[in-house]
Amino acid sequence: MTGSRRPDDATSLSPRAAIAIGAGLIAFGGFIALSVLGLVTGTPPPHEAPPWVGACAGLVFVFGGGAMIVGYALAGGATPDGDLPPGTPCGCA
Numbered sequence: 258m259t260g261s262r263r264p265d266d267a268t269s270l271s272p273r274a275a276i277a278i279g280a281g282l283i284a285f286g287g288f289i290a291l292s293v294l295g296l297v298t299g300t301p302p303p304h305e306a307p308p309w310v311g312a313c314a315g316l317v318f319v320f321g322g323g324a325m326i327v328g329y330a331l332a333g334g335a336t337p338d339g340d341l342p343p344g345t346p347c348g349c350a
Contacts, residue, residue: 275329279322286318 270278288297293311295301301308328334333342 269334270329272330272333275325279324279326279330282318282322282325284322286315286320286322288315289318290315 290312291297293302293315294308332345336342
């Protein structure tokens with residue numbers, strides 16, 4: 258069958274790329290969270306939403322970056338059937 262992809266044909270993310278993408282997400286989310294709280298410029302930006310909403314939005318990226326680093330760089334990604342590979346540290350599961 259042309260055009261169909263099996264799960265074992267999927268490309269895997271290398272640990273170095275996972276760390277780079279995860280660190281970028283953490284930096285981006287941290288900047289959002291800190292700037293909404295007014296810690297980057299010294300004054301919170303004038304908008305109608307409470308500051309905690311923007312901080313939570315930034316933390317979504319921070320936790321997503323952390324999950325990318327743990328899931329791909331430390332745990333080694335997922336096998337074609339969706340499980341973690343054998344020998345994954347217990348703290349990553």
